[in-house]
Amino acid sequence: MSRADQAVQEFLDTEETKLHSLKAFLQIPSVSADPEMKSRVVEAAEFLKSYFEELGMDKVEIFPTGLHPIVFAEKHASIPGAKTLLFYGHYDVQPTDPLGDWVTPPFEPSIRGEHLFARGSSDMKGQIMATIFALESVLKSGELPLNVKFILEGEEEVGSPSLEGFIQTHTDLLKCDMILNPDVGMINKDTPTVVNGLRGLSYFEVRIDGPKVDLHSGIFGGNVANPANVLASIIAQLHNPDGSVAIPGFYDRVRPLTEEDRKMIASNPTTDEEFLEVTGSPMLYGEQGYTMLERHGARPTLDVNGLYSGFIGEGAKTIIPAYAKAKISCRLVPDQEHAEIYELAEKYIRSIVPPTVRVSFIKHSGGPAYLADDAPGLPNLIEAYKATWNNDVVLKREGGSIPVATVMQKELGVKSILSGFGLPDDAIHSPNEHLHLPTWKKGIQAYIRFITSFGA
Ligand SMILES: [Zn+2]
Structure with a gap:
């Protein structure tokens, strides 16, 4: 059995326990925008801290900021001279109103069909736990070929007021060779997706x-x-x-x-009709000579x-x-x-x-705009996705911006890989936010393959 298969097996054997831990995390209403929830946001940070401690991380620390704390954790590789991977995530969530539109209460995680319903399930407590569970399975089944660090903030949904200052003053702590930021989604459940460009x-x-x-x-x-x-x-x-x-x-x-750029962009299966339908406009409009x-x-x-x-x-x-x-x-x-x-x-x-x-x-x-075709580690992640989904990976240029990626490039000198497992219809920021569990589980297996790929 390969190193990756052993770790994937460890995950499959303990799936239920891990789902249970995710639900416990989702029960904490860490709404960063609500002053009355301030202590609950801290509670979510403490949940992460104890999970990391139980995992035997080498360093775990909660850093207070002007608003909500930043959680840092680090685990050293089993081998000397290994590369360092930094995971970024946010453990705060959006407010829940209109509360009456939720089928089940937002902080009482509930599984219906293939979906887990709860505020933060997709954006992005589910994504955070996916990275932690992947590390856990790798650790419990053998050697860790990478140094792994986590920076998890509690202020993303209110514009990350403390993050840039924290990164600027902790560049040694955050020093790394690769960054993975899963706060973006897939274009559909069969197509693993990497966002390789953002507009300025x-x-x-x-x-x-x-x-x-x-x-x-x-x-x-x-x-x-x-x-x-x-x-x-x-x-x-x-x-x-x-x-x-x-x-x-x-x-x-x-x-x-x-x-080559045009070919890569055209590999995204989204059609003009699908795009138009989201807008409600009578027809598309734009610069001549270019596709939607x-x-x-x-x-x-x-x-x-x-x-x-x-x-x-x-x-x-x-x-x-x-x-x-x-x-x-x-x-x-x-x-x-x-x-x-x-x-x-x-x-x-x-x-x-x-x-x-x-x-x-x-x-x-x-x-500025941001282009990360050459983010370190990207070829390993693409291989891990192909092995997990048996499908080609779409590299997608996104119309908006993700400021943390730009800040990290400036302060740490490393471009981020932007790739997560949320789906377009997960209702993030809306009532009845949910996580597609089969996709999430595949995502964990892909992260396991990604981490173990550095051992070869
Ligand atoms: Zn998010």
Whole structure:
């Protein structure tokens, strides 16, 4: 029996006990956003600490932060000179309202069919325990070929206010060669999925000021520029007729998609029809010359996220508004620089604003895109997935961002492998969140194969 098969067997023999432990973890209402649950969040951290201690980890520590604690654990490899794998996860969960929509109470884990229903079952207590159970089975069945570390935070669902500072001040503790972050899902239960790209962001606000107050549109209309009209005209000039962004220089640094990139992106089986159905829009729209999947994660965008001007109450009020504002964000791809994109946008908008109004800008958040085709350990994980699912692995570029991956790359110098076993219909953040148990169990077996693969 191979080293991996021995550990998988250990898991299969103890599956029931492990499911029991997961349920106990899910019973703790670690809702990070609710001040009344603060002690329960600590209780979840302590649950992890005692589980790690029973497992015989070499170091386990709860670090207090300004809000909810960070749990750290470490186990040394059986062999000297081994590589170090760091698991990231969050043990806090989303609030449960509307509570009345839950079939069974959110913190009373209940199995119906193939699913385990509870808040946090998929996002991401189930994923955390999958990594711990995989390590447990490897430990109990023989040698550990890797140093394994865990960093588990309790603030992800409230924007991780303490995490970046903690990573910056604990780079030695977190030193590693590989990072696995399972806080993402699979495209479906038969297709193991790795997110290998995330888009960056540049977010800003444009304000157009005209008259000093809202003016009577009968008396003044026709003699002063209307800031709402002007802003609408500016926004209309931000895109070309082919759907591309009209800001000069916007695409200068965009890394073109290679044939190989396009092939990889096209291997995602999601169809245009499926994607359209989620949106409820009458039809898809986007930059010409690219597929929906390419536009989804591999092409940059510019969108108005909010628009405000004049009278927006019930009925009619005849004014020339004093000002108009738009909130605008650009989703960025490698190698665009968010600060430079902001500057290009400001420069272009200033160049098209007429002298009849004044323009001002507020720069909000920004962050770079992230590409991790070359994350260390990824080939081992892909092999482990293939062996477990007997199916090809899809590498997927995601449209959003995962800030922790960017922070870890900056502070620890290691790119994260983003890959977990949640499914699109797990209802994370919604009532009746659930975990597909057969997929979860396969996931544990895949992690076991991943960890043991480093022994070869
Ligand atoms: Zn999550």
